[in-house]
Amino acid sequence: MKAARLVLFFWSVVLFGAVAFMLLHDGYLSDLVLREVSDHIVRSGGDAHADLILGSIPYDLPTVIYDVVAWAFGQQHEIVPVLMAVVSTAGLIWLAATPAETMSARRPPLLWTALFAAAIALNPIVLWVATASGGHALGVLIFAWLCSNLTQVAERQDPGSYLKFGLAAALFIMTDPTAIIMCIAMIPWIILTKPRLQTVQQPVAYYLVTYTPIAMTALSVCYLNWAGISRFSPFITPLDAGHGQDFPWDRVLSATGLADRLDIVPVFMIAVVAFFPVLVLTRPFGTVAERRAFAVVLLTIFTAPVIAALGGVPYHVLDYLPYLTGPLVMIARQTAPAHRMTTLGVQVASVAFGWMLLSIPGAALPNGWMQAVTGTKITGHADEEAIAKWIAQHPDAITVDPTTDYRIIALTGRDDNLVMPNGIADHATDIRFVSHEVLTMRPDTDQGEIDRLNALKPTIWALGMPGYKLAYERGPYRIWTQATHP
Structure with missing residues (x-):
């Protein structure tokens, strides 16, 4: 037996x-x-x-x-x-x-x-x-x-x-x-x-x-x-x-x-x-x-x-x-x-x-x-895969929120240029001094509602921040990059 x-x-x-x-x-x-x-x-x-x-x-x-x-x-x-x-x-x-x-x-x-x-x-x-x-x-x-x-x-x-x-x-x-x-x-x-x-x-x-x-x-x-x-x-x-x-x-x-x-x-x-x-x-x-x-x-x-x-x-x-x-x-x-x-x-x-x-x-x-x-090719995470590919091609530090951006972090497969919003979320740190880029998510989505960067700066997805310009957009995601260094 x-x-x-x-x-x-x-x-x-x-x-x-x-x-x-x-x-x-x-x-x-x-x-x-x-x-x-x-x-x-x-x-x-x-x-x-x-x-x-x-x-x-x-x-x-x-x-x-x-x-x-x-x-x-x-x-x-x-x-x-x-x-x-x-x-x-x-x-x-x-x-x-x-x-x-x-x-x-x-x-x-x-x-x-x-x-x-x-x-x-x-x-x-x-x-x-x-x-x-x-x-x-x-x-x-x-x-x-x-x-x-x-x-x-x-x-x-x-x-x-x-x-x-x-x-x-x-x-x-x-x-x-x-x-x-x-x-x-x-x-x-x-x-x-x-x-x-x-x-x-x-x-x-x-x-x-x-x-x-x-x-x-x-x-x-x-x-x-x-x-x-x-x-x-x-x-x-x-x-x-x-x-x-x-x-x-x-x-x-x-x-x-x-x-x-x-x-x-x-x-x-x-x-x-x-x-x-x-x-x-x-x-x-x-x-x-x-x-x-x-x-x-x-x-x-x-x-x-x-x-x-x-x-x-x-x-x-x-x-x-x-x-x-x-x-x-x-x-x-x-x-x-x-x-x-x-x-x-x-x-x-x-x-x-x-x-x-x-x-x-x-x-x-x-x-x-x-x-x-049943053998159907799946493209369910196409937006996240595109964002992960962009991050992999740009070595500058980028701020991400693991609570909502976990798919992108997993697809990127590395953490050497990722900055987590611990000090940022409690206003202890200025984003501009810790990362060159910021990943944002549209706030009217399920995940965007709980994103810590949206909670900190409600207009960051739509307007970015002073000194930042839109570098890449795909689906509900936008990446803002510094136009001038602080």
Whole structure:
């Protein structure tokens, strides 16, 4: 069985790697990966204020892994987030093909395991995670491991199960900022893992046992943020949904009002049924403990977008939809013998249905992931590529904002002539004395609204500054250069 899992793992690596290479060949660049590459370039440049500029500390696991192995790839280090996503998602397939300990006497046939694991790998959302999500894929893998440990908590209620659950939760929080939302969403449901006769007895003690590692990890992150960037926050990196996602139904959550924020929650529920129908259409488990743990995980994922909406935090459907692979792995590992054929049939059919949905005209953006998967050349970042090329051809220092110009920084691939607006944003430094050029973004765009240079000088995009002239313009970007030195 171990040899079969190893074969499935390497098959997944080859499959995901081939698709990722094809996407790069077709010009597709994931926004999530571009942001990770940009953050690495900014931090590796030696700027003492890099953490403050980026609004995060480099202690999350994807960043640590990137920084540790990037040297081995040299100028090709931007491939690291892609490889991390490929290997992490292949690890998810390995986990799905590993039967639960309680299934030792009724392990599924090898063919059933292989087909179910392959159907998980071919799910369009899983394939998107493997080829476009960068470090987020590691969070998805750890969450799936957390789900498996939660089943052990429901079955055995022993110290070892609690310790493994606590370790998985701590690693989850240190991997992805959405983990905090997920852990909050689990609070009302974790009590369901207790045996029925014990649910009323000592609930506070049970929460102390299960949630102490989570609370301690969150407080540790808060302290690190406070000590490093003077911000008391439980998020290991900014919970900052970008505007470059790949499907129109994955629009950014509006934070203008509660009704607007709740609008997208039904979209999430529809996406759950559309891409993971096996989670709601089958009853695959043979024991009460397995059903309880599965219910806790599913209710947690359903509650997370509601928590995000009520809290007004940035939110995309694709921020939380990949976590449904957690309960999917539980089904793969724990399906009772009597339900295996039905469950496998629904899972295989769901793969075909998911791809049919994405093939409908308008189901993905013209420059999105789906078009690249089908072999269409993508020009989604043509403006940013042109600006990056101009910067590479002009060695003079240029002021950029990593919060909004991350695509350009990643595509430029270097930081030797980039100036970050740390002192500029708080009026400590005059732009003219630190850079010869300034990159500005049209203020009426989503990214332009949060650009720090626009906040400092609201007319800089339209009028520039005294002593500056327009040197280059492309799309929403303008580069102003000094006509006279100060």
